[in-house]
Amino acid sequence: MSSMPLASSFLQSEDFIYVLYIIAFALVIQGLRGLVGPKTAVNGNRIAGLGMAIAVVATLLMPSEGNWALIAIGVLVGVIVGVPAARQVKMTAMPQMVALYNGAGGAAAAAISTLEFFVLASGNGENAVVSVSLVLSAIIGCLSFAGSIIAFLKLQELMTGRPITYPGQQIVNGLILLTILGLAGWFVVTLGTMPVLAFVGLLICALLLGVLFVLPIGGADMPVVISLLNSFTGLAVAVTGFEINSTLLIICGALVGASGTLLTVMMGKAMNRPLTNVLFGAFGSGGGSEPAAGSGGPQQIRSAGADDVAIMLAYASKVIFVPGYGMAVAQAQHSVKALADQLEKRGVQVLYAIHPVAGRMPGHMNVLLAESNVPYEQLLDMEDANPEFSTTDVALVIGANDVTNPAARSVKSSPIYGMPILDVDKAANVIVLKRSMRSGFAGIDNPLYEMPNTSMLFGDAKASVDALTSAVKAL
Amino acid sequence: MILASVLTTNLAILVLAGFVGFIVISKIPNTLHTPLMSGTNAIHGVVLLGALLLIGLPEIGFPKLDAFSQALLVIAVIFGTINIVGGFLVTDRMLEMFKTKPKPQEQGEQEPAGKDGKA
Incomplete structure (x- = not known):
């Protein structure tokens, strides 16, 4: 800030405005710190918002030529576009x-x-x-x-x-x-x-x-x-x-x-x-996307019906859901929660395993599950989830593919070799909900689907989960 | 005494703020990464201030703004406002979903488990 020809009052003095800026960035940083946990996060975001509001007000206090009409037009259009979009956008x-x-x-x-x-x-x-x-x-x-x-x-x-x-x-x-x-x-x-x-x-x-x-x-x-x-x-x-x-x-x-x-x-x-x-x-x-070494085209793939899978789920003691982009595409998060509720009613322990790159942005799956009221404590990161699979009766893979591909562990020629994956194959049973046998975005075959403990349940993720829920209810 | 130039002072601020950012953000759990991104969207909406400063400051030695410059600034104001208002609102909406639900009115004692305490 250079000179200030018009500053006549204290409110317009450079130091005062600068102090407001300092308060503003302190609040923004403090607000970000709130994001360490879901309980403090809501307030954190509001604190950061307050900081930003102070910054805007401070800027408007500065002596200016007073192009207020332009500012008003810009802010008004921004609010008219931004507010409804933020309120209505689907998770x-x-x-x-x-x-x-x-x-x-x-x-x-x-x-x-x-x-x-x-x-x-x-x-x-x-x-x-x-x-x-x-x-x-x-x-x-x-x-x-x-x-x-x-x-x-x-x-x-x-x-x-x-x-x-x-x-x-x-x-x-x-x-x-x-x-x-x-x-x-x-x-x-x-x-x-x-x-x-x-x-x-x-x-x-x-x-x-x-x-x-x-x-x-x-x-x-x-x-x-x-x-x-x-x-x-x-x-x-x-x-x-x-x-x-x-x-x-x-x-x-x-x-x-x-x-x-x-x-x-x-x-x-x-x-x-x-x-x-x-x-x-x-x-x-x-x-x-040549077929990965060792797997010569489609092999024994077991396809299961909703009723069989429902029985498996209903009589399990621990089930882990593994959501992926397919769940988001099918908007299946509420159906997933409904299925989890049915299972919990029967005394089944339900957990969710979330890979860091599941979905299309960091934390995508977590937001969808939070939207459908899944308790925060049931959402496991990859490091916490992987030790759980060996004691899990059923791993239910909902529209996830590459993040569950065991080829990443063993097949050196695989393009995803070395990528940390969710060890769903260690569960006693694996159920994969999938639209078809088309390969995932990476175009890589997934040997998980050919394993003896894996069954496929084909169809839209939401329809399949809904079918499972009603089948469990009917038991 | 050697006085730092404006440039070096600003560079120092940049470096320090970068470190603060890394430290604060590395503590944020994966679960909250989507709200983090939309929240940072709101924070970079601070660019609005740049547009506001330029829109009417004779002291920077600006000539009168012509229609084209005015249009550019109004665009910057619109986008900055969308970032700030939309970013904070959508983040708030999302974070509300992460709260444990049973009693939406009274948080606090009712909330079970959770490892995080207020520092």
Whole structure:
């Protein structure tokens, strides 16, 4: 903050506003700390929200030219769009929503930087710090915006979730990246006074790269991509903070960047694949899906009826549900809870085992099960769940595939070799609810389905679970 | 005495905030990762402040905003607002679901088990 020609009152003094900013970021951090457990989380989120509200008010206190009409229009439209969306979005659609939010943040950062560029271009060249941060914020913002839109389209199934590849993809992406770096260099050297057309070209290249870098990434890798885009947006906001010299933007951007980065790394670890492989491996594209070594096509696969499975479940002492993306697609979370209630009524212990990358974003399954009122204590992480399987009578796999594939433990040639999995095969009986024998997103055969203790229950996950519930009830 | 420049001060803030972020967020359990992401969506909505600062600050030495610049800023305000308002609301909605349900009005004693205590 430089001089303050209009500051006449204490409320508008720079120090006072700065103190409000300090309170704001302290509240945001304290609010994030609340997310350590579900009991403190609700308040935590509200504390962070309060912090943000204070920050907005403080900013509006600053002496300004008073373009209040513009501010009012923007905020009003934002509220009209944002509030109903937040209230109505289905929990199964959270990955899409988060993707859109990531994109919106990136776009806002890019818009601010574009505006700043036109101010620079219109004469008064700026210093190097502003130029560097401006061009970085524009590039990262555009990348995040375009990438998030593609991620949204894939998650919303407006386009195929399978990887889209073409020959020379990496080379094209590399060339675009080089062009971006070249233009960015030019921008910095001229301290932001490069021709408008060149800057527009830079923005277009960044948008294009965002699109092209998400296209080849398959649906099952979406948890990584969403986390990464989250961290990009945080970074773009932090860099925007350098550009306009705002401490609060830097701090909040850094927090989000750290969160996104941490989640990206955790997701990568949960798949045992380096980030480069996720981003550039076009995992699960049509070309690489030869049948895994050792398994020669369809073998003995036992298909069971709902009645048989219901008996098995009803007379078990411990059952573990293993939900996956299939449960989200079928919107089966409430049916699953109803089945669990029936079983618990009969004295069966019911637990849920959740793989870190089950679903399309970190924590996706947990939110769906929480929505259907499954108690938090029954949701087990992979580390807690795996020791339980050996004492489990029935593991009921609901629309999960690759995260239960034992080939990840033993078959060195398997593309998912080394990925930590849920050891459902150690349970006495395994029931797999699945629409068909089509392989999962990764296009890998799952030897679990051919094991002697496994039975398949084909059909839509919701319909199958409902059938099980009524069959258990009838016993 | 050597005074740090604005740039180095800001860099120090960035690095410290990054470390704080890593430490705080590494304690958040997998179960709450989706609300964490939507919550961080709301936090990066702070970019709204950038737009608000630019929209009417003569002190940065801005010339009058033309229609195009105004449009850009209004877009940034809209997206920032959506991020903040939508992000916090949807996170709140989600986190309410994680609360143990039997008595929605009175939490506290009623809630069984749970390993986390308030620090």
